[in-house]
Structures are given as C-alpha cells and as structure tokens.
Amino acid sequence: MKGHKIIVEKLEEFNSQTPFFCYSRHTISTAFAISRKLSMTTTKESNIINISYSDVSSERAIDILNGLIGIYDRDLERDKSLSFSQAINFIDKRLIPLGRELDSIENALASFRASKGYVGLSANSEMYLEKMKEYDKQLTEINILKSTVASIERFINDPNLKESDLSFVGVNDPYLQGVLRQYQDLRSQRDKLALVQTDDNPNMQVLDRKLIELRSSMNAVLGNYKNNLRIAESTYQQNIASANAYLRGAPLDEKQLLEKSRLQNIKEQLYLTLLQKREEASIARASVTVNTKMLYPPVKVNAVLKPSRSIVLSAAIIIGLLLPVLFAIVRELLNRKIISKKQLQAMTNIPVIAELEQADNMDKRPIVIGRNKRSMFGEQIRSLRTNINFYRTHGKKTNFVLITSSVSGEGKSFLSMNLAKSYALQGKKVALLEFDLRRPKISKALDISSEKAGLTSVLIGKVEPQDIVVRIAGDNLKDKLDVFPAGAIPPNPQELISGEFIGKVKQYLDANYDVVVIDTPPFGIVADAQILGEWADVTLIVTRFQQTIRDQIQEINEWHNRKLFRNMALVFNGVRDKGYFGSKYGNYYYKRKYGYGYYSSEGSVPSEDAEKKS
Known part of the structure; x- marks a missing residue:
C-alpha cells in the first residue's frame, strides 16, 4: 500500500x-x-x-x-523454459535487422536487373545458384551451431555467468540437450541452496561434485561436437571454392548478378533458418513440465509453542552488545563519500598538495582572492601555488597547470580562476584556458558572451589565438591575466582538441606567457583532459568534501598507475566543519596555525608583491 x-x-x-x-x-x-x-528438513540421500x-x-x-x-x-x-525464452529473444533481435538487410539486398538486385536489362539467368547460372544456395544453407546452420557451442562452453566453465547468457539455438542433438538440461538443473539447485547454506554444507558439496563431473563430461562432448562442425565446415568451403570456378568464365554483368543473387540467398536462408529455430523453441517452451509432486497435502498438527526464557535473555544481551558495533560498521559502510584529507591520503599514493575550505559567497564572486584581501581560502591558494612550483620543469619558460576532476561539480573551474589570478597577482603573465568545451563555466562566471569568438573558433582555423583574448582588469593586474574563453559549444570537441590547429595555440602560449592554467572536462567522462595532458607540467585532480566517492578515487588511482597524466596531484576542495578550531573559528585558526597575525575574511593586508619570490 x-x-x-x-x-x-x-x-x-x-x-x-x-x-x-x-x-x-x-x-x-x-x-x-x-x-x-x-x-x-530433508532426509539424507533423499529427494523428499x-x-x-x-x-x-x-x-x-x-x-x-x-x-x-x-x-x-x-x-x-x-x-x-528460460533457455527457450532466451533463444526466442535472441532470434527476435536478429530477425529485425536481418529483415532490413534482406529488403535492401532485394531492392539493389531489382535495380541491377532493371539497369542491365536482365530478366533471367542462363541454365548454368541457375545451376550454380542452386548449388551455392544449398552450401550456404549448410554453412549458416554450422555458424549458428558454432556460436551456440561457444555460449554453452562459456556458461559451464564460468560459474559467474547467469542462465540469461546461455543460448540453445540450433542444438538438436538429444544427448547434448539432455546433458545441458541436467547441468542447468544442478546449477539452479545449487544457486537456490547457496542462499541459505554455506559451501561446507553436505548438500552443497554433493552438488559441487556432481557439477564437476558433469562439466568434465560436457567439455569432452562439446570438443567432439566442435571437431565435427569444423570438418563439415571445411567440406562445404571446399565445395564452394570448387563451384566458384564457374564465375571466372562468366561475363562481368552476369558475374555481378550472380554475386548479388547469392548474397540474397544467404540472407534469405539465414532468415528462414532463424524463423524455423524460433518455432522449434516456442514448441519446446510450451511443452515444459515440472518434475515435482506433493506426496501429502498440508495437515493440522496440534502443538504448544512458547518462547525459551534463557534463549530470549541470551539473545537480548548479545544484541545489546552488538548493536553499537554494528551501527558504527553500517554507518561506515554506507558512507561512500570522502570526508577528510586523512581518509583521502589513505586511499591513494598520489600526493594531496592542497586542502581548500568552502569559500564564502562563491556563487556571487567567482574569483574570491584579491590583492588587498586575506582569508583562509586565499592563504590555501597561495600554499597550493607554492607546492606547484616543486613540479615545475627547470629551464622551461612557460609552466602549464592542467586542472580536472573525475566528475562535474567538484570545483575545478572555480579553482582554475582563483589560481590563475593568484599567479597574476604575483606578477606572472598568466593565461586561463577554458577547454571544457562541452559545459563552459568560466565564461558564464566572468560574464563573457558565448557569441564571442573563442577556442572553438581557433581550433577550426577561423581566427588566431590572440584574437580571442579577454583581458581581466581590476586589482591593478596590469594586463597580467588573459582569459581564452571556450566560445560556441561545438558538436565534436574531442576532434577539435586533437586537430591540426591545437599546435598553433601551444606555440602562442609558449611565446607569450609565464603560466598557463587549463580548465578541462572531467576525465572520468570524456578524454579531452587526457589529450591536453601532454602539455602539463603538473596535473591537479580536484576532489570535493562529501561529494567525491571512494569509487572515483579508485578510478583516479587507475589513471595514475597507467601514467596517463604527468605529475598528478590531488586537491581536496570545499572542506567544511572539519572538527577542529579552524572549522568554525577561522580567525583564531589563522593565529594558531600560521603564527603571523590575526586576519578577518576581508581584512586589509600588505600588497602581495612581497610574495613574488614564493
């Protein structure tokens, strides 16, 4: 209800x-x-x-x-009846596209006849087609049987496969059908018994022994069956090769007509064979009967039922002791999200080089750091900037920082904007590239019109890189921060990024900027970030407090193990209420943590020019 x-x-x-x-x-x-x-209850060695x-x-x-x-x-x-239903479903799925193929072939054949003025074939050609029709029919049945045998072998040798993965299409051998039914019954019995019993149960062990013996016997039978199919297939292939000798002497137009006619016969024969197999499976499914019988109907038995005082008391004590432990375990198991930097570090060997708090008013102010502003978030961005310097390639003029995440919504675009401005406030010439071409957020946050030419226009060769630059003013940046917006959303971002004009963008950046911050799509969804990863001196993977789940960390570890990005490092973003003084009493946290004074979230501080050496 x-x-x-x-x-x-x-x-x-x-x-x-x-x-x-x-x-x-x-x-x-x-x-x-x-x-x-x-x-x-069951009696030993009995089916009752x-x-x-x-x-x-x-x-x-x-x-x-x-x-x-x-x-x-x-x-x-x-x-x-499951196997028959599976065969019917399999055939139904094949009949639809096969019917369309057959219609297309017949139309093409009719058009060819009309264009060449053919009404009929010569007697020799008709004889050739009849032979090929018979050979192709036999080969079609052999191929269906080979596919079915492969499905059966996978099913009996892989206990993890379900019966829905099994197909019986084309198997007419009574002995093989009987053995397969027996194996299916044993598998079904074991699966149902496994729901209530362990592997040590005697009944489970009996079923396991029977399955092992039957599996060995079935593999031998299937091996012989496959050998017979290979011999038959080889024979028909030789017959086809011999019959094809006729085509070498036939005129070109007639040869083309014969080839098209034979293709029609192959598809038609396959279609008719599948229809026949479907009808056979339908009849077999309708004739299925169960082999159980109720020996005696349920009868009333009078008995007095009452609870055992000692059992109830013992159970109450045990439950009382276990409940707190179980509650803690269940809470831990159900919480799949990352809630601390320590938890994140325990799950990966990738260094976590920054922990960023949830910035205030980030919806209204996409860039929250400034020259005369000091906050906990701003100090954490500066610390991240310092840590990135350890990954910089010595002797290289331009430092490329690629920022991505496993899924959308973890704060990579927000981090890209603030990190880029932090470098600009330091006096660096900075380029911020909005390469998330599918869902550009930087342009929207900075009020850049989507109608303006952007990276999309550069990547199709329509404009030059310098033509799309949007210069960010304010905070006395002195032309230090340039934004390269995404522009119009293209239908094929990945092809554009891997196209011929991407090298022109790289050359322009190398020649004109000290630092390049690249905002890319989540690498767990599309491969754009991987393509751009070749540029990066360091790759920042953004994770988020109470949003990133453990499975995503495992995916990040796989990318790290495969070395698909250079110098991967993690950023733990959006931290709130961490459980120590800094979480709720930010001013006191700064005084204790950094030891160089008291800062409010918007307090004035000396110019950031003093930090250029960091």
Whole structure:
C-alpha cells in the first residue's frame, strides 16, 4: 500500500458481537515474517523435503503452505523454459535487422536487373545458384551451431555467468540437450541452496561434485561436437571454392548478378533458418513440465509453542552488545563519500598538495582572492601555488597547470580562476584556458558572451589565438591575466582538441606567457583532459568534501598507475566543519596555525608583491 502504512478497517457487515479488523503490510516484511515460521528438513540421500509452518491459525498455515508450493512449481517451470525464452529473444533481435538487410539486398538486385536489362539467368547460372544456395544453407546452420557451442562452453566453465547468457539455438542433438538440461538443473539447485547454506554444507558439496563431473563430461562432448562442425565446415568451403570456378568464365554483368543473387540467398536462408529455430523453441517452451509432486497435502498438527526464557535473555544481551558495533560498521559502510584529507591520503599514493575550505559567497564572486584581501581560502591558494612550483620543469619558460576532476561539480573551474589570478597577482603573465568545451563555466562566471569568438573558433582555423583574448582588469593586474574563453559549444570537441590547429595555440602560449592554467572536462567522462595532458607540467585532480566517492578515487588511482597524466596531484576542495578550531573559528585558526597575525575574511593586508619570490 502507499507509504507502506498499515490500513485498518472495521468490517461492519459481519454478524458478530466481536468487531473484525483487517490490515495490510509491506510484502518484504510479510515474507520475513513467514520465513521465521517456516521449517524445511530433508532426509539424507533423499529427494523428499518435509515442510512445516507454525501459526496460531491452522487454516492460515495450510493456505500459506499450499501457496508456497504453487509458487515453487511456477518458478521451476519458468526456470526450465528460460533457455527457450532466451533463444526466442535472441532470434527476435536478429530477425529485425536481418529483415532490413534482406529488403535492401532485394531492392539493389531489382535495380541491377532493371539497369542491365536482365530478366533471367542462363541454365548454368541457375545451376550454380542452386548449388551455392544449398552450401550456404549448410554453412549458416554450422555458424549458428558454432556460436551456440561457444555460449554453452562459456556458461559451464564460468560459474559467474547467469542462465540469461546461455543460448540453445540450433542444438538438436538429444544427448547434448539432455546433458545441458541436467547441468542447468544442478546449477539452479545449487544457486537456490547457496542462499541459505554455506559451501561446507553436505548438500552443497554433493552438488559441487556432481557439477564437476558433469562439466568434465560436457567439455569432452562439446570438443567432439566442435571437431565435427569444423570438418563439415571445411567440406562445404571446399565445395564452394570448387563451384566458384564457374564465375571466372562468366561475363562481368552476369558475374555481378550472380554475386548479388547469392548474397540474397544467404540472407534469405539465414532468415528462414532463424524463423524455423524460433518455432522449434516456442514448441519446446510450451511443452515444459515440472518434475515435482506433493506426496501429502498440508495437515493440522496440534502443538504448544512458547518462547525459551534463557534463549530470549541470551539473545537480548548479545544484541545489546552488538548493536553499537554494528551501527558504527553500517554507518561506515554506507558512507561512500570522502570526508577528510586523512581518509583521502589513505586511499591513494598520489600526493594531496592542497586542502581548500568552502569559500564564502562563491556563487556571487567567482574569483574570491584579491590583492588587498586575506582569508583562509586565499592563504590555501597561495600554499597550493607554492607546492606547484616543486613540479615545475627547470629551464622551461612557460609552466602549464592542467586542472580536472573525475566528475562535474567538484570545483575545478572555480579553482582554475582563483589560481590563475593568484599567479597574476604575483606578477606572472598568466593565461586561463577554458577547454571544457562541452559545459563552459568560466565564461558564464566572468560574464563573457558565448557569441564571442573563442577556442572553438581557433581550433577550426577561423581566427588566431590572440584574437580571442579577454583581458581581466581590476586589482591593478596590469594586463597580467588573459582569459581564452571556450566560445560556441561545438558538436565534436574531442576532434577539435586533437586537430591540426591545437599546435598553433601551444606555440602562442609558449611565446607569450609565464603560466598557463587549463580548465578541462572531467576525465572520468570524456578524454579531452587526457589529450591536453601532454602539455602539463603538473596535473591537479580536484576532489570535493562529501561529494567525491571512494569509487572515483579508485578510478583516479587507475589513471595514475597507467601514467596517463604527468605529475598528478590531488586537491581536496570545499572542506567544511572539519572538527577542529579552524572549522568554525577561522580567525583564531589563522593565529594558531600560521603564527603571523590575526586576519578577518576581508581584512586589509600588505600588497602581495612581497610574495613574488614564493
């Protein structure tokens, strides 16, 4: 019911002095309640299962047992017919495109006949086509069987594959069909038993031994089957090669007509063969029967049920001790997000060179650092800038810093803008490149019109790099910060980035700038960042507090192990409420952490020109 709430309704129509109530509850909770009262036992080396159900109402217990047995029979019948349903689904998926191919071939053949004035073929050509039609029919059936045998081999040799990965199309050998049915039944029994038993259970071990023996026998049978198919295929290939000798002496137009006619015959024969196999699978599915039988119907057995005081007391003590531990474990398992720099460092060998707090008013001010402003975020950006210098290539004029992340929304564009301005305030000539061509955010944040020519125009050779520069004023930057906006969103960003004009951008940057900050798309979504990674002296991977999940860190580790980026380093961004004085009392944090005075978030400080040596 909606909201899984218990619905109680008084039944007024009952002729009784005692009121009646009915209620409905969630299916899952009902299933658990039934399973607690259900008991099943088996006798050793027997296929008989004794089922009992305990309930205050014997009539309800009998109804539940009858219902469970009926559901089991239906599930068993569905499992037995699963392979036929899979074959039908497989054939249906093949028939649609095959029908379109056949129509196209027939239309092309008709057009060819009309253009060449052909009405019919010579007697020899007709004889050739009849031979090839028969050979192609046999080869089509052989190829279907080879595909089916490969599917069966994968299924029996890989326990992780499900029955939905199995196909029986074309298998007509009674012995092989019987062995496959037996193997499927054993696999199904083991999978169901594994839900309630461990591998050490005697019944599980018996099934495992049977499966091993049957798997060995099936591999031998399939090996012989494949050898026979190879021999038959070789024979028909030789026959086809012999028949094709006729084509060498045929006129060119007739040769082309024969080739088109043969292609039509191949597709037509494959189409008809699949239709035949589908009909066979439908008949087989309709004839499936279950091999279970109820020996005795459920009967009422009177018994007195009462709880054991000692068991209840022991269970209460154990649960009381385990609950706090389980709560802590579950909370840790359910929380897949990164919440601390220490946790991030424990999951990777990539250095974490910066930890950035959540900047204030970042929605209203995309660039929050300034010449006469000092805040915790600004100091962290300056510390990051200092750490980047350790990765700089000695003797190289231009330092390239590539900034990316695994997914969108982790703050890479925001970091790119503020890091670029930090370098500009230091007196460096800085270029900020908006290479996130699919979802450009820097242009929007800096109010740069999307109609203005940008990197997209440069990469198609329409304009030169210097024609798209947007110079950022303010804070007495003195033409130190240039933005290269993305421009119009192209349909093929990756092809543009890897195109012939990208080298022109690189040459212009090398000749005119000290530092180049590149904002790229998330590397976990597209490959643009990897293409631009060849430029980078250092690659900053941005992660975010309570947003980046552990699986993304594993993906970053894989990229690091494959060395797809140069000098990878992590930035932990958007940190809030870290649990020490700095999280809520920022002014006091600066006094204790840095030891050089008291700073408010917007307080005036000496000019940043004094930091140019950092």
